[in-house]
Amino acid sequence: xxxxxxxxxxxxxxxxxxxxxxxxxxxxxxxxxxxxxxxxxxxxxxxxxxxxxxxxxxxxxxxxxxxxxxxxxxxxxxxxxxxxxxxxxxxxxxxxxxxxxxxxxxxxxxxxxxxxxxxxxxxxxxxxxxxxxxxxxxxxxxxxxxxxxxxxxxxxxxxxxxxxxxxxxxxxxxxxxxxxxxxxxxxxxxxxxxxxxxxxxxxxxxxxxxxxxxxxxxxxxxxxxxxxxxxxxxxxxxxxxxxxxxxxxxxxxxxxxxxxxxxxxxxxxxxxxxxxxxxxxxxxxxxxxxxxxxxxx
Amino acid sequence: xxxxxxxxxxxxxxxxxxxxxxxxxxxxxxxxxxxxxxxxxxxxxxxxxxxxxxxxxxxxxxxx
Numbered sequence: 001x002x003x004x005x006x007x008x009x010x011x012x013x014x015x016x017x018x019x020x021x022x023x024x025x026x027x028x029x030x031x032x033x034x035x036x037x038x039x040x041x042x043x044x045x046x047x048x049x050x051x052x053x054x055x056x057x058x059x060x061x062x063x064x065x066x067x068x069x070x071x072x073x074x075x076x077x078x079x080x081x082x083x084x085x086x087x088x089x090x091x092x093x094x095x096x097x098x099x100x101x102x103x104x105x106x107x108x109x110x111x112x113x114x115x116x117x118x119x120x121x122x123x124x125x126x127x128x129x130x131x132x133x134x135x136x137x138x139x140x141x142x143x144x145x146x147x148x149x150x151x152x153x154x155x156x157x158x159x160x161x162x163x164x165x166x167x168x169x170x171x172x173x174x175x176x177x178x179x180x181x182x183x184x185x186x187x188x189x190x191x192x193x194x195x196x197x198x199x200x201x202x203x204x205x206x207x208x209x210x211x212x213x214x215x216x217x218x219x220x221x222x223x224x225x226x227x228x229x230x231x232x233x234x235x236x237x238x239x240x241x242x243x244x245x246x247x248x249x250x251x252x253x254x255x256x257x258x259x260x261x262x263x264x265x266x267x268x269x270x271x272x273x274x275x276x277x278x279x280x281x282x283x284x285x286x287x288x289x290x291x292x293x294x295x296x297x
Numbered sequence: 298x299x300x301x302x303x304x305x306x307x308x309x310x311x312x313x314x315x316x317x318x319x320x321x322x323x324x325x326x327x328x329x330x331x332x333x334x335x336x337x338x339x340x341x342x343x344x345x346x347x348x349x350x351x352x353x354x355x356x357x358x359x360x361x
Contacts, residue, residue, distance in 0.1 A: 173350035186348035186356050187338060238345040240361060 004056040007125045008049075010134045014141030015048020015121030016041075021145055022113045040110065043079060047072065047114040051121030055129050069118075076114045083107040095235060096228035096244060101218020105279045112152060120144045155283075157203065157223070158274035160210035165266050166202040166256060168194060177256035178202060180249045190241040193260060197234065198242075199269050203255040208296045211253035212284035219282040220246035223257060223273060230272040232262025305359050308344045311337045312355040 023040055050072045057065035084107040091097050098106075123144050128137035157163070166177050170191055175182045177200045185191050203223075205211040213219055224244040235242040244259035257273065286292030310317065310324045313333050317324060325340070327333035337348045337356045346358040 172352055184349040186350035187341070188334060189338070190348070238342050240345065240347050241341075243361075 004060075006134055007056055007128045007137075008052045010128045010137040010141070011052025011055075011121035011125030012045070012048050014124040014138060014145075015051055015117040016045050018120040018141070018145040018148075019044025019048065019113060019117040022116065022149060040113075043076070043114055044117040047076065047117040048121040051118035052125045054122055055125045059129065072118065073115075076111055076118075079114060080107045080111040083110045094225070095237075096225050096233060097221065098225045099218050099221030101216065101279050101281050102222040102225060104218075104281055105222075105277070108280065109152075109154075116145070116148050116152070119148070154280070155278040156274060157276045157278060160206055160213060160278055161255075162204045162206065163201055163270050163273045164204070165270065166200040168198050168200045168258060170195070175258065177247070177258055178249075179251070180247050180254075180256040182245050182247045182256065182258055185241060187241070193234075193242070194258075197264055198258055198260045199264060199266060200256060200258045201266075201270060201273055203257065203273060205253055205255075207287065208292065209283075209285050209287050212286050213278055213282045214255045215248055215253060216279070216282035216284075219279050220248075220255065222279055223255075223276045224259075226276045227257065227259055227261075227269065227272045230275075231259065231265070231269060234260040234262060305361055307357050308346045308360055309340050309358040310355060311340065311358070314354040317355060 019041065023037065023044070050068060054066055054069055084103055087098065087103040087106060091103070120141050124137045124141035127140040128134050131137070169176055170185070171181070173184050173186055173191070175185050175194060185194060203214060205214050224246050228244050233242065233244055242260040244257065246255055246257045248255050259269070261269065287296060307322050310322055311327060311333050312324065313327050313330060315326060325336050327336055333356060337358065340346070340358050341348050344358060344360065346360045349357050349359055351357060
């Protein structure tokens with residue numbers, strides 16, 4: 001048993017580092033609070049431990065121990081439910097909700113990162129076991145972490161679309177962004193605020209695949225949420241006129257965003273829109289099919 | 298219907314048009330456009346609704 005200590009320990013450490021590496025706190029501030037951080041670190045640690053003991057268990061001819069991996073996978077599915085549940089619970093407290101698609105995307109990412117921790121630990125401990133040298137194990141661990149985080153990296157909106165400033169005007173009482181009619185704004189004061197303080201951008205998809213993704217309601221809600229989180233939004237619970245809206249131009253598939261931000265700054269707005277992740281669940285690839293390609297002509 | 302509308306409800310109507318009949322929705326008659334705007338703004342704040350202009354002298358307060 002003593003011989004396995006190095007194997008398990010290296011796997012455990014590398015798996016936990018893998019989870020920690022992907023638990024960076026970014027501008028979305030999720031999960032930034034210490035408790036959430038702790039929960040995910042602890043679960044990542046458990047995942048890494050399960051991955052690390054698999055190979056020693058096999059070598060010790062404890063075959064039943066391996067079935068724990070399957071059991072663990074079941075358990076980690078709970079993480080997705082947990083995240084989804086908690087994000088859905090706080091959804092009503094957001095001035096600009098994330099939307100179901102964004103929540104699903106975040107929940108999925110948290111689940112997959114535990115598998116990353118487990119896989120890293122598994123591969124590290126395998127390498128240490130067969131090379132008898134923890135250094136090789138550590139190198140293999142880092143390679144796995146970097147490879148997996150590279151392949152699970154999300155695309156950003158700037159990869160699939162061009163974002164440019166757009167003009168807001170009123171056609172009667174209808175708020176328009178270029179040729180997109182966004183909504184009817186009745187009160188003259190609200191119209192004045194839109195014209196004075198509102199900002200609009202046009203998001204132009206680069207191809208038909210991007211157009212399909214952008215037309216998704218969940219993706220559009222995610223854009224509204226992220227932009228509102230970054231620039232602030234001038235609205236309150238009983239002040240719904242200035243909810244940021246993302247509407248599509250049916251002729252071309254372009255998408256217009258209008259927002260009355262706390263900070264009126266076009267540069268940062270464009271930057272914020274470009275940084276919005278392309279949600280996994282909204283990605284479509286019509287150009288990969290014959291019908292889609294022919295429809296594109 | 299988490300993501301799509303269809304939850305809109307007309308909460309009240311504010312109008313300067315005296316011939317607008319009262320129906321299932323509360324109707325507020327205003328003397329002039331200035332009073333109409335004031336009533337509409339107050340109602341929107343009270344009811345957490347939004348003012349929409351039908352461009353025929355009538356505002357509707359809608360909850361989205």
